[in-house]
Amino acid sequence: MVRIISPIDGSVYAERSLATAGQIDSALNDAKRAQSQWARTSVEERGRVCRAAVAAMNAMVDDIVIELAWQMGRPVRYGAGELRGFTERSLHMIDSAADSLADIQVEPKEGFERFIQRVPLGLVFVVAPWNYPYLTAVNSIVPPRTPAPMAPAE
Numbered sequence: 001m002v003r004i005i006s007p008i009d010g011s012v013y014a015e016r017s018l019a020t021a022g023q024i025d026s027a028l029n030d031a032k033r034a035q036s037q038w039a040r041t042s043v044e045e046r047g048r049v050c051r052a053a054v055a056a057m058n059a060m061v062d063d064i065v066i067e068l069a070w071q072m073g074r075p076v077r078y079g080a081g082e083l084r085g086f087t088e089r090s091l092h093m094i095d096s097a098a099d100s101l102a103d104i105q106v107e108p109k110e111g112f113e114r115f116i117q118r119v120p121l122g123l124v125f126v127v128a129p130w131n132y133p134y135l136t137a138v139n140s141i142v143p144p145r146t147p148a149p150m151a152p153a154e
Contacts, residue, residue: 001015001016001017001018002015002016002017002018003015004016004071006070006071006073007072007073008069008070008073013070013071028123031123032122032123035120035122035123038120039120043097043098043101044098046097047094047095047097050090050094050142051091051094053090054086054087054090054091054094057083057086057087057134058083058087061080061083064079064082064083064134065079065080065083066079068082068133071130072130072131082132082134082135083134085132085135086134086135086138089135089138089139089142090138090142093138093142093143094142097143101118101143103115103116103117103118104116124140124141126140126141
C-alpha cells in the first residue's frame with residue numbers, strides 16, 4: 001500500500017495498492033501491443049489524438065489544480081499555469097511534428113538513396129518530477145514518430 005501524504009496538512013490524500021508482478025507484466029504486454037499499433041498511425045492522426053488529449057486535460061483544469069495543491073502544496077492560484085504550459089508545449093510539438101520528424105536528406109551519392117530516418121524506440125516509461133508533473137511528462141509523451149517504409153534505391 002502506498003500512501004500519498006499532503007504537504008498542506010500532513011493528511012493522507014490517497015492510498016493505492018501496489019501492482020503485482022502479474023499485473024505489471026500484463027500492463028507491459030498491453031502497452032507493447034498498443035505501441036505497435038500507434039507506430040503504424042500517421043503523424044496527422046496522432047496529432048488529432050494528442051489534441052483530443054490536450055482538450056480533455058483542459059476540461060479537467062479545475063480538478064487538476066486542486067489535485068496539484070493537495071499533492072504538492074502548490075498554491076491553487078498557480079495551478080492553472082502548469083496546464084497553460086502543458087497546452088502550449090503540447091500544441092507546439094503537435095504543430096511542428098511533421099516538419100521536425102521528417103526524414104533528413106543527406107549529401108547525395110550516386111547509386112544510393114541516403115537519408116536519416118527517425119523511428120520509434122518502443123515503450124517509453126516516464127517518471128515525472130513532482131514539481132511540474134504534467135508539463136514535464138508531456139515532453140516524452142507527445143513527440144514519438146511514425147516510421148516510414150524504406151524506399152529501394154533506383
